[in-house]
Amino acid sequence: MQYRKTCAVAVTLLAATQWTPAAQAATVNVSTAAQLKTALANATPGTTISLAAGTYRGSFVTQKPGTSAQPITLTGPTTAVLINDGPSGDPPDCPTPAPGYDSGYGLWLSNAPYWNLTGFTVAESKKGIVADNSHHTVIDRVTVHHVDEEGVHFRKSSADSVIRNSRITDTGLVQTGYGEGVYIGSAESNWECHGNSGGIDKSDRVQVLNNTIGPNVTAEHIDIKEGTQNGVIRGNTFNGQGIAGQHSADSWVDVKGSGYLLENNTGTFRKPGTLANGYETHQITGNLSGCGNTWKNNRSDVGNSGEYAIKITTLSQCTSKPNVVYASNTVTGAKKGLTNAKVTP
Numbered sequence: 579m580q581y582r583k584t585c586a587v588a589v590t591l592l593a594a595t596q597w598t599p600a601a602q603a604a605t606v607n608v609s610t611a612a613q614l615k616t617a618l619a620n621a622t623p624g625t626t627i628s629l630a631a632g633t634y635r636g637s638f639v640t641q642k643p644g645t646s647a648q649p650i651t652l653t654g655p656t657t658a659v660l661i662n663d664g665p666s667g668d669p670p671d672c673p674t675p676a677p678g679y680d681s682g683y684g685l686w687l688s689n690a691p692y693w694n695l696t697g698f699t700v701a702e703s704k705k706g707i708v709a710d711n712s713h714h715t716v717i718d719r720v721t722v723h724h725v726d727e728e729g730v731h732f733r734k735s736s737a738d739s740v741i742r743n744s745r746i747t748d749t750g751l752v753q754t755g756y757g758e759g760v761y762i763g764s765a766e767s768n769w770e771c772h773g774n775s776g777g778i779d780k781s782d783r784v785q786v787l788n789n790t791i792g793p794n795v796t797a798e799h800i801d802i803k804e805g806t807q808n809g810v811i812r813g814n815t816f817n818g819q820g821i822a823g824q825h826s827a828d829s830w831v832d833v834k835g836s837g838y839l840l841e842n843n844t845g846t847f848r849k850p851g852t853l854a855n856g857y858e859t860h861q862i863t864g865n866l867s868g869c870g871n872t873w874k875n876n877r878s879d880v881g882n883s884g885e886y887a888i889k890i891t892t893l894s895q896c897t898s899k900p901n902v903v904y905a906s907n908t909v910t911g912a913k914k915g916l917t918n919a920k921v922t923p
Contacts, residue, residue, distance in 0.1 A: 603648065611636040614660075618642070621650045629654025629698055635661045637680040644692030646714070652685075654698035656721055660684050662703040672771035673710070681705075684725065687712040687736075695720055705729075706746070709736040710772075717741040726752035729795070731761040734772045735780040742787040750796030755825025757796035760786050763803030763835065766863050778805035785810040792817030797827035799845075804862040806835035816845040818881075823852025829884075833859045833871050836899070841874040847881035847911075855889035856880050856909070859901055869896035875906040882911045890919040 603624035606617045611634045617627045618640040625644075629652070638660055644650035665682030673681055675688050682704030687693055691713045699721040700706045706722035709715045711734040721744065722729040729746040732739050741760060750757015764772035764779035772779045784806070791799040791814060799816045802809065816830040826832075830845045830853075840857065847853040856878040861868040869892060878887035887909035890901050905923050909916045 610634070611638075614638060618652075623650065623692075624648035626651040626653065629658035631655050631657040633659050633661060635663060637662055637664055637686075638684070639675050639681070639686040639688060640690050640693075641675060641688050643690050646692060649692040649694050649714070649716075650690075651694040651696065652698070653694075653696040656697065656699050658698040660698065660700045660703075665704055681708075682726075683708045684722070686710070687715060691715070691736075694718070699723070701725065704752075705731060706749075707731070708733060709739060710734040711736060713737045713739060715739040718743055720744045722746045722749075724748045724751060725757075726750070727756045728758040728761045728797070728801075729791075730759070732781045732784050733761070733764055733779065735774055735782075737780060737782045737784070739781070740785045740787065741789060742785070743789065745790045746795060746799075747792060748794045750822065754796035754822035755827045757822070757827070758801040759791040759795045759797075759799040760789075761801050761803070762786075762809060763806035766804055769805070773805075779803065781806050783808050785812070786814060788813040790815045790817075791830075792819065792821075794820035796820060796822040797825070798829055798832045800831045802831065802833045802835040802838060804834040804867040805865075808837040809835065809839075811838060811840040812842050814843045816843065818845065818847035818853050819849070819851055821847070821851040821853055823854070828852050828854035829856060829858045829889075831857045833857065834862050834868050836866050836868065836870045838871045839874070840871065840876060842876065844877045845887075846879045847883055849881070849883070853880055853884045855884045856887040856912075858889050859892045859896075861892045861895045864895075866896065866899050868892040869901060870899040872902045872904070873907050874904045876908075878907070878909045878912070880909065880912045882913070884912055885914045886917050887912055887915075888917040888919070890917065893919060 609630040664680035667679040684700035684703035859868040
């Protein structure tokens, strides 16, 4: 009798398991700026915010974290366009969301890790997309264009993030030397605001994959800041036409971080603009900044303007962890050739 009771309980539990529907993550459909602000403010792990086609004007910011198992998704077609006409209000000493303050950013993730951003467009804003202390941000098939400063910025230790299959053009409309396409980390002079407790901005292991950057990106197409490390720059297309050459912004990629892999990228340059070299390294902080980076199978056409495809300015500083340039890299239109560094077969 006891055996029959046990079996009956097991069958009952199995039946309950079989007939219980799986919990469904919420999808929030939005078609107005007010609805989008509300959705961003109320998102919970697993939420998908779906944008209808149209123009959304306002200050769009979220401080809601997703999780590894349940990221939050903001998605929409290319014709869903986020525009911020700001900034306005008194900014805090260090940028952080505050009542009455509009950063002017097209989309701002602040302390909001595990977000997926897909498909939509950001335009006509001070900055495009900014991730602050928002690790594991994934940006996929997003368009950013006509912004005053940089297009996409991974900042305040927004590590393990990805931007892929996206397009960035027409940056630096107000400050040409600060019109980076993708900006990884922060300058040492800004670590007090953007570093870990005043230390290094550890926006490490960021991947920039299969994007089209330029034309009219007025600063570096990718600016890799000191203190960051171990990222991947792969499969991107850089169109350097319109790069301004101001504030040392005179290359497709400036590598001040360490341990980066740069491979299978294609870069071109045609005037107007200024291109000193296709890729450059610099050391800002010591601690092997600008060291231990690797270039493989990159194709460069510097348009009879730049000296090298790859200029390693940190040869003497990186003897213990040298930068490596493989012979699989190619160049045309360079005044001095592929690189000033030793080429590895």
